[in-house]
Amino acid sequence: MTTFLFPGQGSQFPGMGRELTAFGSRARALIDTAEQATGLPLLDLMDRADAARIADPHTAQVLVFVWSSVALRDLTDRGLRPDAVAGHSLGEYTALVACGALDWIDALALVSARGRAMAAAASRRPGAMGAVVGLDAETVRHLCADATVGDEVAVVANLNSARQFVVSGTMDAVTAVLAAASAAGALRARRLPVGGAYHSPLMRGAEDALAPLLRGTVLRAPRVPMVSSMTGAAITDITGYADALTRQITSPVRWLATVGTLADETDFVEVGPGRVLAGLGRETLRAARHRSALAVARPRVTAGAA
Structure with a gap:
């Protein structure tokens, strides 16, 4: 049983674009589309920007989402399909794409708007x-x-x-x-070196700004099981989940409960930059296998270093 886990903001790092070469031609096509849609020079940011520049919520969230999307496309092109998915905070949007509940271009628009709204809220109410x-x-x-x-x-x-x-x-x-x-x-x-008080009441303005966009977005029932990091439970009612998603920015991330719900899974693949979720997984589910998307894409190079 294979579960795809998608990380959130904070997993970005300087030079993160260099790792995308492992995922072949899919990378450039998705990045080009995302650059046109968001107005961000994503390839340049991934290759050359320093940590301070990519810490901005809008920039960071789009970078992590696009990197994860490239890795997801590559893994599925290789025939690796998840039996379940979950995402940590921002990563929940990539998980929605992975399970077929949300179109990728709609997810990109929501992630971009989410990042802008959170940056604005952090500016108004620093934390x-x-x-x-x-x-x-x-x-x-x-x-x-x-x-x-x-x-x-x-x-x-x-x-x-x-x-x-x-x-x-x-x-x-x-x-x-x-x-x-x-x-x-x-x-x-x-x-933590972050720009705001995320998942706290100080983000209420961002939540209010994003809510109309979420209400206007079509979510479909997941084609594979998805566990929400807002509740730590599998999504069984997509309408109720869509309503809950409007409150995600001020709600706590219940990752321990999420991993607990997935405890019967045996193979976890972190589909995103960094290794944060793999580390948490090894701490919580030591008997399971925890790998990065890069370890799957380049097994001979990265075996044992997931």
């Missing part, structure tokens, strides 16, 4: 995010509640594994949570 490793979920929730006072806000934004969480909110509140987490014995508690 921060931080990673906490080594504490349990309930402790991290209590620390966030203690830091949420007056106009200060802190929430658990990502539940990535049993011991890895991301908190999001106003700068002072997140700083307070990280300090308290360190004092409580966290193995690591540090700020």
